[in-house]
Amino acid sequence: MTRTPRPALHVDVHVARGSLHVEAAFDAAPGHPLAIIGPNGAGKSTVLAAIAGLVPLESGAVSIGDRAVGALPPEARRIGVVFQDYVLFPHLDVRDNIAFAARMRGGSRVAARAAAEPWLERYGLTPLAERFPAELSGGQAQRVALARALAAEPEVLLLDEPMSALDVEVRAEMRSELATHVREFGGATVLVTHSTADAAALADSVLVLEAGGVTQRGALADLRAAPATPYVQRMLAAAAE
Numbered sequence: 001m002t003r004t005p006r007p008a009l010h011v012d013v014h015v016a017r018g019s020l021h022v023e024a025a026f027d028a029a030p031g032h033p034l035a036i037i038g039p040n041g042a043g044k045s046t047v048l049a050a051i052a053g054l055v056p057l058e059s060g061a062v063s064i065g066d067r068a069v070g071a072l073p074p075e076a077r078r079i080g081v082v083f084q085d086y087v088l089f090p091h092l093d094v095r096d097n098i099a100f101a102a103r104m105r106g107g108s109r110v111a112a113r114a115a116a117e118p119w120l121e122r123y124g125l126t127p128l129a130e131r132f133p134a135e136l137s138g139g140q141a142q143r144v145a146l147a148r149a150l151a152a153e154p155e156v157l158l159l160d161e162p163m164s165a166l167d168v169e170v171r172a173e174m175r176s177e178l179a180t181h182v183r184e185f186g187g188a189t190v191l192v193t194h195s196t197a198d199a200a201a202l203a204d205s206v207l208v209l210e211a212g213g214v215t216q217r218g219a220l221a222d223l224r225a226a227p228a229t230p231y232v233q234r235m236l237a238a239a240a241e
């Protein structure tokens with residue numbers, strides 16, 4: 001498959017979320033996925049939501065390449081999002097969930113369904129095309145959510161805890177499958193996770209967010225060599241157990 005060069009994502013967001021003020025500035029280069037790790041309530045999902053345009057910025061900017069998208073509505077940003085619980089349309093079967101992306105771009109129902117076929121095939125979903133989300137396992141639903149996000153041909157991919165709804169037994173398998181798809185996508189990718197194993201498998205570098213602020217950024221090896229905060233130290237110690 002030929003691939004056009006993908007733009008980088010530039011983020012500098014200030015967001016008020018309840019009593020928490022979230023502030024994060026970073027770049028994500030195409031083909032070098034970045035994992036955001038941090039304790040519960042640190043603001044990780046808020047950062048993704050701000051990039052996607054789902055929460056307003058107090059100030060700051062989001063750009064994809066040199067295209068400023070911070071003031072655009074979510075559907076105009078060309079950002080694909082896979083949420084923790086996948087958020088598939090319950091009343092649409094797998095084919096129509098994936099075809100939805102093409103429908104959003106203005107295609108007919110027939111054309112949108114035709115456009116969904118290669119995605120169904122690539123993700124091993126053809127045998128499940130007529131099933132509804134309630135009839136899918138967690139791993140299958142995750143695959144559909146990812147196919148749906150990528151079928152919209154986004155420039156940037158955001159993954160919010162993509163593995164957290166999966167059983168431990170399927171998690172390792174899905175992790176390597178997801179790593180393959182993220183590599184194939186090749187665009188700027190930001191992943192929120194609690195798991196250093198996910199970060200190690202899926203991302204080139206890690207951004208640590210604590211209480212709304214960035215406390216460290218680097219490869220996992222850099223964090224291990226010099227953890228910047230007690231949280232980073234504890235997280236890596238727990239992962240080593």
Ligand SMILES: Nc1ncnc2c1ncn2[C@@H]1O[C@H](COP(=O)(O)OP(=O)(O)OP(=O)(O)O)[C@@H](O)[C@H]1O
Nearest residue numbers: 017018019020038039040041042043044045046047
């Ligand atoms: N819609 C909302 N309105 C007000 N406050 C919110 C909203 N969503 C989240 N918050 C609060 O914002 C803070 C950051 O939440 P966020 O979900 O971004 O954290 P997180 O790091 O992703 O947490 P977790 O790891 O638990 O998913 C939390 O204190 C949360 O309670």
